[in-house]
Amino acid sequence: MAKLTFKRDNCKGCGLCVDACPKGILEIDAESINLKGHHPVKLVDEEACVGCASCATMCPDCIIKVER
Amino acid sequence: MADKVLMKGNEALAEAAILAGCRHYFGYPITPQTEIAAFMAKRMPKIGGTFLQAESEIAAINMVYGAAAAGRRAMTSSSSPGISLKGEGISYIAGCDLPCLIVNVQRGGPGLGGIQPSQSDYFQATRGGGHGDYHLIVIAPASVQEMAELTVKSFDLADKYRMPVMILADGTIGQMMEPVSLDIHVADPVEKPWAVTGTKKEREHNIINSLYLQPDKLEQVNFERFKKYEVVKANEQMAEEFMTDDADVIVTAFGIAARVAKNAVREARKNGIKAGLIRPITLWPFPEKTFGKAAEHAKVIISAELNMGQMVEDIRLSVKDRIPVDLCIRTGGMIMSPGEVYEAIEKADKKIKGGI
Amino acid sequence: MVVMERPHSLVDIPLHYCPGCTHGIVHRLVAEAIDELDIEGRTIGIAPVGCSVMAYDYFNCDMIEAAHGRAPAVATGVKRANPDNIVFTYQGDGDLASIGTAETVHAAARNENITVIFINNAIYGMTGGQMAPTSLPGQVTQTSPYGRDVKLCGYPVKICEMLSQLEGPEYLERVTVNSVSNVRKAKKAIKKAFQNQVEGKGFSLIEVVSSCPTNWGMSPKDALKWIDDNMIPYYPLGVYKDRSKEAEA
Numbered sequence: 001m002a003k004l005t006f007k008r009d010n011c012k013g014c015g016l017c018v019d020a021c022p023k024g025i026l027e028i029d030a031e032s033i034n035l036k037g038h039h040p041v042k043l044v045d046e047e048a049c050v051g052c053a054s055c056a057t058m059c060p061d062c063i064i065k066v067e068r
Numbered sequence: 069m070a071d072k073v074l075m076k077g078n079e080a081l082a083e084a085a086i087l088a089g090c091r092h093y094f095g096y097p098i099t100p101q102t103e104i105a106a107f108m109a110k111r112m113p114k115i116g117g118t119f120l121q122a123e124s125e126i127a128a129i130n131m132v133y134g135a136a137a138a139g140r141r142a143m144t145s146s147s148s149p150g151i152s153l154k155g156e157g158i159s160y161i162a163g164c165d166l167p168c169l170i171v172n173v174q175r176g177g178p179g180l181g182g183i184q185p186s187q188s189d190y191f192q193a194t195r196g197g198g199h200g201d202y203h204l205i206v207i208a209p210a211s212v213q214e215m216a217e218l219t220v221k222s223f224d225l226a227d228k229y230r231m232p233v234m235i236l237a238d239g240t241i242g243q244m245m246e247p248v249s250l251d252i253h254v255a256d257p258v259e260k261p262w263a264v265t266g267t268k269k270e271r272e273h274n275i276i277n278s279l280y281l282q283p284d285k286l287e288q289v290n291f292e293r294f295k296k297y298e299v300v301k302a303n304e305q306m307a308e309e310f311m312t313d314d315a316d317v318i319v320t321a322f323g324i325a326a327r328v329a330k331n332a333v334r335e336a337r338k339n340g341i342k343a344g345l346i347r348p349i350t351l352w353p354f355p356e357k358t359f360g361k362a363a364e365h366a367k368v369i370i371s372a373e374l375n376m377g378q379m380v381e382d383i384r385l386s387v388k389d390r391i392p393v394d395l396c397i398r399t400g401g402m403i404m405s406p407g408e409v410y411e412a413i414e415k416a417d418k419k420i421k422g423g424i
Numbered sequence: 425m426v427v428m429e430r431p432h433s434l435v436d437i438p439l440h441y442c443p444g445c446t447h448g449i450v451h452r453l454v455a456e457a458i459d460e461l462d463i464e465g466r467t468i469g470i471a472p473v474g475c476s477v478m479a480y481d482y483f484n485c486d487m488i489e490a491a492h493g494r495a496p497a498v499a500t501g502v503k504r505a506n507p508d509n510i511v512f513t514y515q516g517d518g519d520l521a522s523i524g525t526a527e528t529v530h531a532a533a534r535n536e537n538i539t540v541i542f543i544n545n546a547i548y549g550m551t552g553g554q555m556a557p558t559s560l561p562g563q564v565t566q567t568s569p570y571g572r573d574v575k576l577c578g579y580p581v582k583i584c585e586m587l588s589q590l591e592g593p594e595y596l597e598r599v600t601v602n603s604v605s606n607v608r609k610a611k612k613a614i615k616k617a618f619q620n621q622v623e624g625k626g627f628s629l630i631e632v633v634s635s636c637p638t639n640w641g642m643s644p645k646d647a648l649k650w651i652d653d654n655m656i657p658y659y660p661l662g663v664y665k666d667r668s669k670e671a672e673a
Contacts (some may be wrong), residue, residue: 078434092501092504092505094501118504118505120500120504122497122530123497123526123527123529124526126494126497126528127497127500127526127527128497129505130490130491130494130497130498130501131497131498131500131501131525132501133488133490133491133494133498133501134470134488134490134497134500134501134502134503134547135500135501135502135504135505136501137488137498137501137502137507138468138502138505138509139505139506140505140506142501144503156491157491157494160490160491164489187590197450218473236563264468264486264487264488264502264507265468266465266467266468266485266486266506266508266509267464267465267467267485267486268465268466269464269465270465273483273484273485273486273487273490274486275480275481275486275487275488276487276488277471277480277487277488277489279477279478279489306463315454378510407436409480
């Protein structure tokens with residue numbers, strides 16, 4: 001089982017992680033805004049995460065910590 | 069008794085730099101200072117130092133910036149047009165409060181100009197040379213001995229105050245040969261905890277930078293730097309006074325012009341004119357104290373310069389226009405003769421005695 | 425077990441770059457290389473003038489801010505002063521391929537033992553999107569509003585190809601960061617560029633074909649695709665020089 005930790009308030013909502021995720025379990029959260037005014041990323045299916053770190057690989061802001 | 073060696077001015081400067089602990093020279097050939105580069109090319113490899121002929125004067129000053137940031141004594145040398153190229157780099161070095169030595173062996177200008185000596189970069193040197201509010205300590209040697217001694221002093225001052233120092237020489241002093249003693253005292257090295265040498269993961273990282281996007285912070289940085297300059301002005305003015313105690317007519321000159329003027333002053337004294345010479349050695353800080361004193365009794369000052377009249381402005385500021393300041397100039401590579409300076413002294417003296 | 429997190433030599437502060445700007449990815453790759461080679465304590469980085477001018481705030485090693493284009497000269501000064509330091513420059517296309525071309529070429533020709541990270545996004549980002557020497561023919565920018573006209577402005581400058589003609593440099597590779605697999609390849613190249621310096625092999629330059637969503641006028645996702653469709657055909661990826669490998673062969 002993999003665990004993802006997000007630095008939510010540093011996310012700029014760029015969406016690169018969403019496109020990179022092979023499981024399609026990341027989404028830009030259109031419902032909420034972080035402290036910087038961006039729509040941050042949201043993990044929609046924690047169980048399905050395999051910890052491939054594709055998201056963290058593409059993240060330009062180092063907001064994702066991946067653990068397995 | 070110290071041994072004396074017959075040396076060319078440019079070479080004495082280079083040897084003294086090595087004496088002062090400089091092990092990094094970055095330069096580019098340009099007349100009339102290429103001997104400095106050639107000398108360093110031979111000497112530096114023998115003592116494990118760096119000699120690098122850079123791709124341009126711009127690259128050379130940026131290499132000096134890097135070596136100085138890394139905590140080393142570093143220098144470059146060039147002549148007038150090459151110094152113009154270095155303008156941005158010098159501004160960065162000053163804006164980062166880094167020490168280094170820049171040597172300008174002046175030639176005729178503007179533009180490509182000529183290869184004969186001049187003093188027409190006085191404004192450029194004393195007003196900083198590049199953009200922004202800053203100063204260099206500017207030192208004008210007038211002999212081969214001074215090319216050596218003042219080079220050592222330049223490195224010591226640069227490290228003491230964390231600012232670039234410029235030696236403003238001219239082609240004559242650079243090319244002339246005179247006996248010189250290299251028994252010169254070097255100040256103790258200063259610690260440089262601010263230098264970029266690698267954190268060893270034991271300290272916070274050092275940043276050498278001149279960018280401050282917040283205007284209040286940039287203003288503060290400028291204010292602090294100018295407080296430092298006030299200390300330099302108070303403590304580091306240097307000038308030679310020759311027969312000035314009772315002088316009516318004081319000639320002011322630096323570098324080769326001072327050597328010429330001294331002869332004229334001696335001749336004038338022989339002919340009963342109370343002449344004297346003030347020879348600024350630091351052009352920045354300008355020796356205001358010396359001029360302030362002289363203005364109390366002198367009746368006229370003559371600025372003898374190899375340019376269209378540049379130092380004359382600083383003299384007028386120093387004496388607050390209390391007494392007249394005349395000009396005796398040659399430029400383009402021409403050097404005034406003692407006779408020309410004598411004529412100026414005689415004319416000025418007649419004016420004082422005969423009234424206007 | 426941590427699979428991936430912010431590397432130690434990347435300072436834990438928010439980056440100021442635009443959303444989706446690939447600078448952030450490359451900064452992380454450089455920091456990962458520094459961490460993995462355990463050289464943070466002896467590394468000096470040289471920041472450029474451009475969007476990444478404030479790189480001096482983002483890396484945990486000692487940093488110097490250089491004048492526009494002059495980073496390789498500054499790096500030369502640092503490296504000659506203290507050869508045991510690992511010295512890298514991080515430069516954009518204006519810095520490295522326009523005003524700094526002489527410094528770039530000569531540091532390579534001298535085989536200065538430094539590492540140069542070259543961010544090629546075919547535009548001048550910081551100043552608002554002007555044409556770069558690497559802008560593509562027909563590319564619309566603020567200073568080529570009708571599209572880059574090769575009759576007026578000539579053709580783009582291909583740095584890896586140019587430098588590969590010199591005997592000096594040790595290693596030249598062009599990579600990109602527009603997909604997970606490309607980012608992983610870019611990381612290998614960047615790490616090798618640092619490893620070469622540690623081993624004293626000489627001048628290594630990694631050209632990273634990057635995006636500028638803001639000044640290209642597209643979303644971050646579309647910008648990554650634009651790299652594939654337009655940049656890579658002009659700037660093919662690959663190793664342009666590897667002296668050590670060639671010597672072994």
